Every structure is written in C-alpha cells, then in structure tokens.
Amino acid sequence: MSNWGRWGTEDEAGTLNLLGPQAVLAAVREVRDGRVVSLAQPIGPSTSVPPHRHPPRRFMDRDAGDYALGARSPDGFRFAEDTVTLASHTGTHLDALGHAWTGDELYNGHPAASVRSTRGAGRCGADKLRPVVTRGVLLDLVAARGRALAPSAPVTADDLEAECRRIGVTPRAGDAVLLRTGWWETHGGAPAYHDDEPGLTGEAAAWLAERDVALVGADxxxxxxxxxxxxxxxxxxxxxxxxxxxxxxxxxxxxxxxSLAAPAFLFVAAPLLLEGSTASPLHPLAVV
Structure with missing residues (x-):
C-alpha cells in the first residue's frame, strides 16, 4: 500500500490533501463546550533534547540592562527583543514528509538528492505542510489501562482497535489521531525521555494508514x-x-x-512555513 501518485506526481503534502472544507465543517460539529486545550510542550533553554540535536538557546538583543547602562530611551519608550535558536525537531513539532526515507526516493518518488546541506529539503520540506483543521481522535491508552505505558511497550493494531471500541470512535479519513502513552507525564524533562519509549509498531502504523488518517501524533x-x-x-x-x-x-x-475524557474534538495546528526545513515547531490545540 502506498499513496505515491494519489494526488499527482508533484504532490508534497500527502494526506493533508484530505483536509478540505467538508472536513473542517465536520470537525466543528465536535465542539460541545468551547474549551480550548493546549497540546504543546514548553520550549526553552532547559528543554531536554537527544544528544544529536542542538539544545534551544535564547539571546537577548535588548533588555532592561541596556537602559541601565545608558541606552537611549526616546520619550521614555523602552523595549525588549530576543533571538531564539532551536532545532526544527525540538519540542512539539510536525515532521515534514522529507524527514525520513529509504533508498533514493522521498515520499511520492521525489529524489532524496533534493535534500542538501546548501538548501535544505528542496522537496517535501516544512514549507509544503498545510494548516490543519480537522477532527481529532484521542486514543488514550493511559485511561484504558489505568496507568502509563511501560518503557518500550509496543502499541499494536489490536491495541488500537480495542481502544476504538472502548471510546466508541473509529478513525475516519482526514482525522488527526493522537496517542496518549503517558510517556511525557512520567519522563518529560528527563534524559530518559529520549530512550526506550512506548509507541506504535510498524503494524499499528499501517493500521492507521489503512484508515486514511491525515496526521498521527503522540506524547x-x-x-x-x-x-x-x-x-x-x-x-x-x-x-x-x-x-x-x-x-x-x-x-x-x-x-x-x-482528563476531559473527550475522545473526539476539533483539532487545530498551523506549522510554520520554514523553507527547506524537515519539520516545523507548532502549537496544536484541541477544542472540546
């Protein structure tokens, strides 16, 4: 099974093509209380990252200390500015389709050689991602089992089917499916967060792909x-x-x-159009 060629030979957006007006209107109907829930982890200089990535850094370009040292303050006006540097795969982020491949071709047959140090991802980069407004489905394995998953616990297709029966919701075409394992709640901020985590098996990933979901995420x-x-x-x-x-x-x-026990909700996320990047940090929201 493959989606190569499904939306034409030049496609670089993949299943985000499924998110048309009808998907948006259907998702809005999931809202009951109008409560907005942040789904993002905080990002800062103390954010833990795996060893092969640069940690986030913040540099103050202008702050109160500048004025204490005599910086001009026309008519009393003062301001602060800063510069932040971080790997695109830091914190809560959306992987672009040019992030991973096998052989010599990216998704849809685009040449892997288009990903170069001089220009980044010339194909299937973060700038080809699109805003996401669709129905979200939470597969909450923590609630199902009464505890966070153990290190390296596999989440199988059978597990996903059982959770769908429990909540009475089945993923449909265009959904954003989110998997709660409890890993962030138990290991967030610790170096062990980047090792031995529970998560999807390849078989479970294929199960989700067969249901034509638009996006898959986890904690x-x-x-x-x-x-x-x-x-x-x-x-x-x-x-x-x-x-x-x-x-x-x-x-x-x-x-x-x-904690809200809302298995279906309105999901909203807007990736940054980072030209040539292989991922985009973003702040996803659930509206329940």
Missing part, C-alpha cells in the same frame, strides 16, 4: 516504540511519512486533554 519523542524491533529502523516513520505521506506530530502534552 513521546518518536511516536513509535523504541528501540525499533530487530531488523528494522523506525518502521512507523517509513510507513507513515515515506509510504503514505502522513505527517507525524511528536512531543505532545496530552495530560489535560486526557
């Missing part, structure tokens, strides 16, 4: 179980991003949403 570092099973490396990434063009939303905070 952990990679969405899929780590370490990868023997003989594989990030199989869910390859199934979702590479084969089916389904963007992956990583490092969510689903604690508050889980």
């Amino acid at each position: 952990n570092y990679a969405v899929e179980v780590q370490p990868s099973p023997p003989g594989t490396t990030f199989p869910a990434h390859l199934t979702l991003l590479h084969q089916h063009g389904i963007p992956m939303l990583e490092n969510l905070d689903l604690t508050e949403l889980g």
Whole structure:
C-alpha cells in the first residue's frame, strides 16, 4: 500500500490533501463546550533534547540592562527583543514528509538528492505542510489501562482497535489521531525521555494508514516504540511519512486533554512555513 501518485506526481503534502472544507465543517460539529486545550510542550533553554540535536538557546538583543547602562530611551519608550535558536525537531513539532526515507526516493518518488546541506529539503520540506483543521481522535491508552505505558511497550493494531471500541470512535479519513502513552507525564524533562519509549509498531502504523488518517501524533519523542524491533529502523516513520505521506506530530502534552475524557474534538495546528526545513515547531490545540 502506498499513496505515491494519489494526488499527482508533484504532490508534497500527502494526506493533508484530505483536509478540505467538508472536513473542517465536520470537525466543528465536535465542539460541545468551547474549551480550548493546549497540546504543546514548553520550549526553552532547559528543554531536554537527544544528544544529536542542538539544545534551544535564547539571546537577548535588548533588555532592561541596556537602559541601565545608558541606552537611549526616546520619550521614555523602552523595549525588549530576543533571538531564539532551536532545532526544527525540538519540542512539539510536525515532521515534514522529507524527514525520513529509504533508498533514493522521498515520499511520492521525489529524489532524496533534493535534500542538501546548501538548501535544505528542496522537496517535501516544512514549507509544503498545510494548516490543519480537522477532527481529532484521542486514543488514550493511559485511561484504558489505568496507568502509563511501560518503557518500550509496543502499541499494536489490536491495541488500537480495542481502544476504538472502548471510546466508541473509529478513525475516519482526514482525522488527526493522537496517542496518549503517558510517556511525557512520567519522563518529560528527563534524559530518559529520549530512550526506550512506548509507541506504535510498524503494524499499528499501517493500521492507521489503512484508515486514511491525515496526521498521527503522540506524547513521546518518536511516536513509535523504541528501540525499533530487530531488523528494522523506525518502521512507523517509513510507513507513515515515506509510504503514505502522513505527517507525524511528536512531543505532545496530552495530560489535560486526557482528563476531559473527550475522545473526539476539533483539532487545530498551523506549522510554520520554514523553507527547506524537515519539520516545523507548532502549537496544536484541541477544542472540546
């Protein structure tokens, strides 16, 4: 199974093509209370990152100290500004389709050679992502089991089916499916957050792809179980991003949403159009 060619040979947006006006109108009907819930983890200089990524840094370009040292203050006006640097895969972020591949081709057959250090992702980059307004579905395995998942616990297709029966909601075409494992709640901020996490198996990723979902996210570092099973490396990434063009939303905070017991809701997320980047930080919202 593959979505290559489904939306034409030049497509770089994948399943975000499913999000037309009808998907938006259907999602709005899920709102009952009008409560807006943040699904993002905070980002700052203390944010934990894996060893191969640069940590976030903040530099103050203008602050109160400048005025204490005699900086001009025309008519009493003063201001502060800062510069933030961070890896695009820091904190809550959406993986672009050019983030992962196998062989010599990205999603939809675009050449992997288009991803270069000089220009970034010339194909399937974050600038090809689109705003997301659709129905969200929370598969809350913490609520189902009464506890957070154990380290390296696999989430199988059978687990997903059982959770759908429990909540009475089945993912449909164009949905944003979010998986709560409890990993952020139990390991967030610690170096262990980036190791041995519970998450989707490759089979479970294929189960979601078969239901034509638009986006898959989780409250952990990679969405899929780590370490990868023997003989594989990030199989869910390859199934979702590479084969089916389904963007992956990583490092969510689903604690508050889980406490509301709202399995279906209006999901809103707007990635930054970062030209040539392989992911975009963003602030996703649930409206219940």
